[in-house]
Amino acid sequence: MLKVMIVDDELPIREWIEYVIRETGLPVEIVGIAANGRDALECFRQHGPQLVFTDIKMPMMDGIELLRQIKLVVPRTMVVMLTSHNDFEYARDSLNYNADQFILKTEITKESLREIISGCMKKAGEQPVAVPVPKAASGDFIRFTPGELNQWIAQEGLAVPSGPYFILTYEAAPELGPLSVKLGERCFESFSLVIREHEWKQGYHAAVFYLPASSSRLYLYDVFEKVTGQMSNLLQRPIGTSGPVTGDLEFAEELSVSLLLHNMRFYMEDDTKKNPLVPDPPVPPVYQANAKAYHIWQDTLQKSFQEIIYEISSQRFHEAQSKIKLLLSYLETEHPPQIYQIRKIFREIINNYKLIALGQGFANTEKLCHAAISKLKNADNFREFKEHIYSFLSGSTISFLNTYSGYSDYVKTAIIRVRKDYAVIEKISDITDVLNINQEYFCRLFKNEVGISFNKYLTNYRLKIAEELLKNTDRKVSDIARQVGYQNLSYFSKIFKEKYDTNPYKYRAWDKE
Template sequence: MYKLLIVEDERWEREGLVDFLDWTSLGIELSGTARDGIEGLEHTLELDPDIIITDIRMPGMDGLEMSRRIKEIKPHIRIIILTGYGDFEYARKAIDIRASHYVLKPIGEQKLLEAVQKVIRECEEDVQFKQEREKLRAEVEEHRERMKEKWLHDLLFGTLEPKQVKEVAQAEGLGSEHGRYVAYAIAETKQDRTVERLRNLFPIPCVIAYSDHREGQWIIVIPEPKEQQEEFAAMLARRMAGESGWLWQSNIKIGTGPVVDGLSRIAESVKQAEQVLAYASFWDARGIVGLEQVERERAAFLSEVADFLQRSSQQVKAIVHAVQALDEAKACASAEEMFQALVERRGADGDYIRHYISGLLFELSVLAGTSQTDECLGTDPGEQLYALPALAAIKVYTLHFIKEALKAIREKRDGKEEYIIRQVNKLIEQKYMSSDISLKSIAEEVFLSPNYLGSLYKKTTGQSFHDRLAAVRMEKAKSLLALSHYKVAAVAQEVGIPSTSYFCTVFKNAFGISPGEYQDMLHRK
């Protein structure tokens, strides 16, 4: 609805204009009326109308002076001037002040309606123009933000053109692309981290960007601090503690990169900072971790790697022997001892540790005799390990794996025949649709002879392997026949019986009617 203000000094004329047209049907809301130009100007400032209808001749301030002042303040307002035949000079001035329209008195309904409709069209054009302008402005701003993000990403990861480095430095308030800069990689467990709070941690001009290498990780770039690295790290620690207390400080991890000459080389510092952060995350080294600390611990590990390999080999053997003996307490205690030894050698690379642990888990999976049908253990524990970012998570996974291996071994030893039958039934459910499935192929997968497996299956379940396979196929066939678009021949293929006639015979023997009759019976309902 467009807002309308009526300005007329004559009471009867003013009240007549209020009811002159059906304003609501025209999309107009009558916001108010005024008795002269002074009151009209005051109401305009207060109500901010879209359209004003005003008489020319009024005491105090006439309609033209009021219109002139309104146009200076709010040029978008559309004004319709009411004038008499003898007011030619007034009409000329109305044109000079860019009035939208003027209507001669005595006012005719059609003439005023035409003037109002013209003004409404102009208002609609203004709205459309404003919307298009806002849309364009938003698109330009969005494009600018995307380009800024891309340039920041390219700068931090070493692919930004040298000529654009200067623009990024100026846009981020760094002043110059020259000078010395350092990068920090930050990760923490709290979920309410914002760019503003990070800026409070690094109050000097800085670049803040979200890393796409790891979720929950930020990259901060600042000019080289005046303080020494250790002093600056201590200052950051104080700020962390001062802002959010010990809880935040205990959760946050910061990896520090080396200082580099020139912003164009900052990718070198970013890469090192992320590597240090990955180290800190793996070993749960909280607070601020520097490259020097990581290098010292790695050097210490290399000096005693031979002793580590000897001890780790003994620990792996102890775990395997305990699992073989079904001694869960000893197996878990040996695993705890192994991880404690790892914690004491924090210089080892995370992937080195994962490779070492995956060797243990592979031995356990072989010992447990696992295959693709074992949902708990699977066949590639190493793949699971490499998805875990921290040693603590690897420890939890390893202890769980040891317990599942013990469980699998117990099941096989306590009920070997039942275990075999469960495995066979799983294989039937998985492979019934293959025409190649047979007692011989299944026997090979469970490492038994076909004759022995056939006899064992019949003795344990009371039905033959082939009867079980046929029963599973027929139940699956019933489900498919319930779908009207499935033809009988297609269903036979789906359940692993290439011969349609043989499929029909087996189905009729099982249910007393042919597949076609069964499908017709379902869809007649």
Template sequence: MKILIVDDEAPIKDYIAHCIRESGADYEIVGSAASGVAALRIMEQQPADLVLADITMPRMDGIELLTQIRSRWPQATVVMLTCHDDFSFARSAMQRGAADYILKSEIEPHTMRDLLGRVVERRKREHPEQIVSQRISFAKFLDQVLEDPAADLLDRDTVRAHLMGYMLHDYFVCLFRYNKAVLDGLALANFPWIRRQWTLPLENGGIFVLVDFVCGMSAGEQQRRLAEFSARVRACTDEPVGISTVYHDEAAFKRAALDARRDQSRAFYRGADKQPRADVNDVDKEAMYKQLFVYRNNAITALSVRDWPAFRDQMDGLFALAGERQVAVGRLKRLLCFIAEMAADSEQATTVLLAQIVSAAHLEELRELFREFSEKLEKSGQRYSENIEMAVAYIRKHFRDNITLQDVAGAAFLNTEYFSRRFKKEVGVNFSEYLLTLRMQEAQRLLRTTALRVSDIAEQVGIPNVSYFTSVFKKQFGTTPAESRKH
């Protein structure tokens, strides 16, 4: 518990500080002030959990100070110090929100220890909901900060509000996936050079740690302590850990968080061998993400027609691009989860696959996961009901012709409306999308293996309108037919 002492008599302040130190290591004196005005300045810099304030002081007395603190820092506890054994003083203080009062003449190490114990118990009773609510609010704020692509500088007052009035000085950020061993290791470390630490859960199962150094440390000492912290965390887990450099401005809070996330991403792409790779140069992110989505769409297309070699080719391309450009790990995993939801043939299999994607510690682990999964799908044999198998076979045989939904429903011996619903449920895409996918795959094959003109290929795959064919092809593969042939 962090304590601020406020009294205009220096010997009394020193004696109170002595009694607090004698009460044990659970209590830390963060400052002392000779007036209410000075106390408020300290609270703005370093909010205390407990304020011990003299009632009678010049300029701003203890009662006015109490009123200001209760208004601005409602989570703080205030105990009044008085020389007067007069209940009217105590009543006035208690009416304004003081938690307790103590006569200065009664202050001794054992009475201070008892007082501090009562304050701790009171705070446990009164503040759990507020503390939990504040932590939830801070965690939501962190999720928004990490996902927001807007400017990387934040309003200082916004940051302080989420830190319950605390002002950051020299700080760093650490990110890792939830790991009890890491959390226990940090708790046991009890680093004396940490002035304040926040440990909060993120929406994606990650843990966010914000550490503020004690004042007065040199830059070199901060770097040594940062390395000490890093070594402690990384010794407890083989999963990627991200740690930012030291920052000195609250407005750069988002930069620190993103710095830690980039460091975690680099650890993810280094792989299990933990060999360092050079940082990726700045690239055209829009083009990169566009290509990732092309791979994703092509993989889903291959799934829908059960073309397993094509599926594996697309996934290999996706992983190669992600590794080369070191795509943000969270974004990569969300993209893979989308594919997994399309790929898994049962709710249970989907749940398992999604959990494996989220918990993967390295890129190679994800690559192997999808390779094994596609092999299982390929070996599982028939995936559709008998009627839909008949429909799929009919489409694959006649996709070059001008076939209709009614034609395929008839081949499956089902009425059109029921067939349409059943096909979408089992195959994952509707009839027209499936038909178009087959035509585009055949067009791509012809472009790469023949010298036929684009118009002739469009005719052969059942889309004689060249303009429409070109538009659909580009939407499907991200390039025009002519560009695809060059590659």
């Protein structure tokens, strides 16, 4: 049972989170609900929750300090920061204290909390879903040799197999229920044991099979092919396979190879995946060497991730994009098998871009980032995965962040204000009064950095919005003019024609031809 604590100074938010958590139906215990960080810290010391949902801004002790104190006492505690659109600076500060995740209060749903809680359960070594586990699946065989496994099976009163063991690895499929039962019932000529998950292969299961004794190696592979085919039909997903596990070889070593070969398929093009379930040929030496180099891949991925997050948090977007491209090149060349972790890394990269963009007031950022994360999660191969990342980086919001990252703070703030309030800005003093800067100095600074005057930039942006409205809506031209900040229709038509060589009425008619 996972212990959960909820911390927020707003009663409706506390009650909503508690209600949604209970609606997930997951085996959790809410051990504390607090309205401020000080009371929450006392509750944490008494009950030791494994998962904490905490608001960022609270009286007495804020969420950042609560996060810091919790991570000092029990670093493995998962802390999820509850944020709003105005909490960007605070959210960025919480990165320094190893916040595990962020979630906007407006995005709290049964599905989002189920994902967070299930992830925490996996991290804590608990089962996200309460399902019956066969007795034979209750042992942890990862450090066993075949001989030691045979001893354990005999102690459990089960028949000791006479044939060799094989290992299959596959992505976790909680929607299918107790896989060990289904595999034992359906797989041809086999008895299956499901190895308990380990953090280094988070998101994956491994099954140990034994096959009937035979002097023919070809016969064993033929039977194993039938087993993998039936398992493929059951799981509807790729499978990694090992060779026979015999002698003093630990299952952990062959499990690494099995998982490696499973994830290598992620880097293959579609036409090489026509029949992914046929047992693999003998493992090339380079693959076995790479399996032993797992920790090198792990360290490289983690170091790259930390560098990219630092650049994004520092709003050095050009540097961040360069490092992202380097990471993609590394993945394409080295083929590290930690696909689950790679998906998670890029999800967090997108979330950090989202924090920056929300802090700058960009509209539709949440939807864009959510769509990008969903596409990365469902990408079947690396080519699709990389295309989705480049598509995200070339999107309007991220492209703009890249463009303005070289501007001074004054110019950045002015541009953001234009994009947000273009329709109501009447004069330069509307900007300079907020910036507390001399108008003449601001005009010179803006033109030097952007290349055109502020008034020209504002006009161009308004006309760009008007152009999109003319092309994509049926609103009256007069309504569009007012929407982008022009009360005088004649003046709007005049400046529109100066930019597009035709008036807005003819432009709309031409666009629809």
